[in-house]
Amino acid sequence: MSENIKILEEITSSEYKYGFETKIEADSAPKGLNEDIVKFISAKKNEPQWLLEWRLKAYRHWLTLTEPHWQNVNYPAINYQDIIYYSAPKPKVKLNSLDEIDPELKATFDKLGISLDEQKRLSGVAVDAVMDSVSVATTYKGKLAEQGIIFCSLSEAVQEHPELIKKYLGSVVPMTDNYFAALNSAVFSDGSFVYIPKGVRCPMELSTYFRINAANTGQFERTLIVAEDSSYVSYLEGCTAPMRDENQLHAAVVELIAMDNAEIKYSTVQNWYPGDKDGKGGIYNFVTKRGICSGVNSKISWTQVETGSSITWKYPSVILKGDNSIGEFYSVAVTNNMQQADTGTKMIHIGKNTKSRIVSKGISAGKSQNSYRGLVEVMKRAENARNFSQCDSLLMGDKCGAHTFPYIEVKNNTATVEHEATTSKIGEDQIFYCNQRGIGTEAAVALIVNGYCKEVLNQLPMEFAVEAQKLLAISLEGSVG
Amino acid sequence: MLKIKDLKASVDGKEILKGINLEVKAGEVHAIMGPNGSGKSTLASVLAGRADYEVTGGSVEFLGKNLLDLAPEERAGEGVFLAFQYPVEIPGVSNTNFLKTAVNEIRQYRKQEPLDSVTFLNIMKEKMKLVEIDQALLKRSLNEGFSGGEKKRNEIFQMAMLEPKLSILDETDSGLDIDALRIVANGVNKLKSKETASIVVTHYQRLLDYIVPDFVHVLYNGRIVKSGTKELAFELEEKGYDWIKNEVKAGSAV
Numbered sequence: 001m002s003e004n005i006k007i008l009e010e011i012t013s014s015e016y017k018y019g020f021e022t023k024i025e026a027d028s029a030p031k032g033l034n035e036d037i038v039k040f041i042s043a044k045k046n047e048p049q050w051l052l053e054w055r056l057k058a059y060r061h062w063l064t065l066t067e068p069h070w071q072n073v074n075y076p077a078i079n080y081q082d083i084i085y086y087s088a089p090k091p092k093v094k095l096n097s098l099d100e101i102d103p104e105l106k107a108t109f110d111k112l113g114i115s116l117d118e119q120k121r122l123s124g125v126a127v128d129a130v131m132d133s134v135s136v137a138t139t140y141k142g143k144l145a146e147q148g149i150i151f152c153s154l155s156e157a158v159q160e161h162p163e164l165i166k167k168y169l170g171s172v173v174p175m176t177d178n179y180f181a182a183l184n185s186a187v188f189s190d191g192s193f194v195y196i197p198k199g200v201r202c203p204m205e206l207s208t209y210f211r212i213n214a215a216n217t218g219q220f221e222r223t224l225i226v227a228e229d230s231s232y233v234s235y236l237e238g239c240t241a242p243m244r245d246e247n248q249l250h251a252a253v254v255e256l257i258a259m260d261n262a263e264i265k266y267s268t269v270q271n272w273y274p275g276d277k278d279g280k281g282g283i284y285n286f287v288t289k290r291g292i293c294s295g296v297n298s299k300i301s302w303t304q305v306e307t308g309s310s311i312t313w314k315y316p317s318v319i320l321k322g323d324n325s326i327g328e329f330y331s332v333a334v335t336n337n338m339q340q341a342d343t344g345t346k347m348i349h350i351g352k353n354t355k356s357r358i359v360s361k362g363i364s365a366g367k368s369q370n371s372y373r374g375l376v377e378v379m380k381r382a383e384n385a386r387n388f389s390q391c392d393s394l395l396m397g398d399k400c401g402a403h404t405f406p407y408i409e410v411k412n413n414t415a416t417v418e419h420e421a422t423t424s425k426i427g428e429d430q431i432f433y434c435n436q437r438g439i440g441t442e443a444a445v446a447l448i449v450n451g452y453c454k455e456v457l458n459q460l461p462m463e464f465a466v467e468a469q470k471l472l473a474i475s476l477e478g479s480v481g
Numbered sequence: 482m483l484k485i486k487d488l489k490a491s492v493d494g495k496e497i498l499k500g501i502n503l504e505v506k507a508g509e510v511h512a513i514m515g516p517n518g519s520g521k522s523t524l525a526s527v528l529a530g531r532a533d534y535e536v537t538g539g540s541v542e543f544l545g546k547n548l549l550d551l552a553p554e555e556r557a558g559e560g561v562f563l564a565f566q567y568p569v570e571i572p573g574v575s576n577t578n579f580l581k582t583a584v585n586e587i588r589q590y591r592k593q594e595p596l597d598s599v600t601f602l603n604i605m606k607e608k609m610k611l612v613e614i615d616q617a618l619l620k621r622s623l624n625e626g627f628s629g630g631e632k633k634r635n636e637i638f639q640m641a642m643l644e645p646k647l648s649i650l651d652e653t654d655s656g657l658d659i660d661a662l663r664i665v666a667n668g669v670n671k672l673k674s675k676e677t678a679s680i681v682v683t684h685y686q687r688l689l690d691y692i693v694p695d696f697v698h699v700l701y702n703g704r705i706v707k708s709g710t711k712e713l714a715f716e717l718e719e720k721g722y723d724w725i726k727n728e729v730k731a732g733s734a735v
């Protein structure tokens with residue numbers, strides 16, 4: 001083993017920088033899951049009867065399912081009765097404005113680089129901050145409302161815009177979709193709701209910041225974005241969690257709906273606690289994300305930078321129903337130490353002249369396992385559908401694994417489906433070359449990896465691209481081996 | 482500036498440098514010639530600090546410091562530059578971004594303020610003229626898809642940007658047509674000063690028509706077997722390396 005490799009191995013053992021815990025009083029449900037818990041959550045949120053029934057239906061369906069194990073990951077059995085399904089930071093007083101947020105909470109988000117002060121925010125970014133099971137603040141709501149844009153927590157939307165929620169909730173990811181989607185439908189806590197009216201181009205980036213704080217608590221948020229005809233929105237989510245020795249479950253559902261000529265750009269920077277070097281602790285990130293290009297010429301683009309979680313299991317997908325619609329998936333998934341990721345996408349071509357593009361960059365270091373799993377399906381009536389997939393894997397050292405599982409199902413012979421895949425190792429020659437130009441090994445790895453992921457990083461909104469680059473460097477610190 | 486004493490190095494347990502002695506003073510240009518496989522690139526790599534090569538004996542002093550104690554990036558910071566025989570490609574990293582990172586890392590090592598973008602771009606423009614490099618190459622990914630000649634020219638451009646004290650050019654002439662050769666040599670000559678020195682590795686005399694060396698050394702089988710002035714290069718051109726090999730065999734040139 002050369003010197004460089006050794007250095008690289010040392011670098012990967014860096015500390016998770018968001019692992020602190022906020023001491024704040026919480027209002028929690030007792031551990032475990034049963035119909036009473038579902039009712040408890042619904043009552044806490046003062047939900048209408050139909051929604052409670054919807055939750056109960058999901059819960060009863062969930063009871064009939066078994067946890068899926070086809071993904072290329074290994075973990076001990078989850079005890080669903082050992083999880084707290086609802087935990088909310090206790091508000092000291094009822095909030096009338098952002099200025100009244102519990103200073104402790106505000107400080108938490110400040111520490112994470114998420115200022116809830118509108119004046120101090122990056123201009124052009126509105127934020128919804130979610131701690132454990134509830135949204136604690138949403139900025140720029142008023143300004144957005146002037147254009148008819150709704151950006152609020154899902155709980156609030158249930159109260160304020162019940163007709164929209166009733167119409168769209170579960171319309172892209174039905175409660176029966178899969179084990180974790182059913183679970184989420186039963187116990188979902190909070191999340192964001194976005195509604196962009198016809199012809200409106202959302203003037204700022206919308207973002208939600210998720211924070212798991214309480215111990216033994218699962219996070220089950222739901223996000224719902226509806227873009228009416230000829231509208232546009234760019235949305236970004238970020239997430240972190242304290243360092244804890246036990247694993248915590250995060251099972252979210254995201255639904256996107258794009259009408260005629262509408263475009264939704266959804267970006268994720270996922271940085272849940274990944275567990276320690278030996279694989280102790282960390283978040284199980286089991287997420288169902290799906291969008292439907294329901295109208296003609298619509299477009300949905302998923303961009304994800306996945307660096308955290310001990311296990312990641314997610315396939316942001318696009319149903320290309322409208323003719324000429326476009327689906328995109330740009331992904332960087334980094335696994336280090338003992339992390340496992342099984343991630344990819346599904347592109348379902350239904351409409352004519354639909355196009356999809358998949359660019360996946362997997363980076364594995366340490367003893368981690370990184371799998372790309374993707375499905376491109378072209379249905380019978382999808383004349384002239386086109387797909388291009390590029391799946392690249394980069395290995396650091398010889399103790400990690402990279403796997404690619406591309407599935408292609410074509411039922412219309414006018415379709416063009418292209419798949420390219422490469423596997424490479426980070427070159428010692430490249431590192432030495434950088435060293436010789438004065439660039440130390442750590443910086444060299446960051447430079448090379450960022451270059452490798454450039455196509456994906458370029459898709460991120462400007463404000464976040466730099467953050468994502470730093471995050472990549474941090475997650476690989478001490479890891480090239 | 483550089484004092485190499487009885488330097489021995491091996492790779493995978495095989496001894497390649499078998500006791501090199503060489504002294505380079507500021508302001509001098511040394512040419513190192515020799516047949517393929519004699520250890521020229523190995524010497525260059527050992528000086529630059531490549532980890533695959535194990536130094537098994539001897540010493541290297543550079544500007545009063547023990548060069549062998551320093552990490553490769555520290556050597557670069559001290560002013561050692563190697564123009565690679567085979568420059569490496571780094572996809573997705575633009576030539577400009579790479580250079581800016583390099584320049585600022587080296588400045589940081591030297592406890593200088595980092596250059597802001599405007600200053601950096603101005604310096605870049607100036608140096609571009611020196612080696613007649615095309616602007617388009619600077620926007621592209623580092624060396625990716627560059628022709629052999631473009632890569633070599635890019636090495637000299639980097640050298641111009643980093644302003645090293647000691648430049649080691651490893652077969653920078655190979656793969657260059659005569660025009661490119663002239664441009665590269667011109668660049669090197671313009672960068673020459675009383676405070677800097679160069680070691681030019683080549684196995685053809687033709688580069689030395691443009692970069693005139695103060696000394697010429699012949700490296701053969703891990704040792705410098707003959708040293709002289711530029712006339713030695715002409716002699717080699719005329720007689721070939723067999724002459725040297727025979728002398729070594731006869732034991733007259735060690």
Ligand SMILES: Nc1ncnc2c1ncn2[C@@H]1O[C@H](COP(=O)(O)OP(=O)(O)O)[C@@H](O)[C@H]1O
Pocket residue numbers: 492493497515516517518519520521522523524533
């Ligand atoms: N990494 C390496 N592994 C094994 N042998 C090497 C390596 N690098 C160089 N060598 C050997 O060392 C000798 C000298 O090589 P090199 O320094 O490249 O010569 P030159 O540059 O003079 O042509 C050759 O026999 C070559 O095969």
Ligand SMILES: [Mg+2]
Pocket residue numbers: 521522523566652
């Ligand atoms: Mg050589």
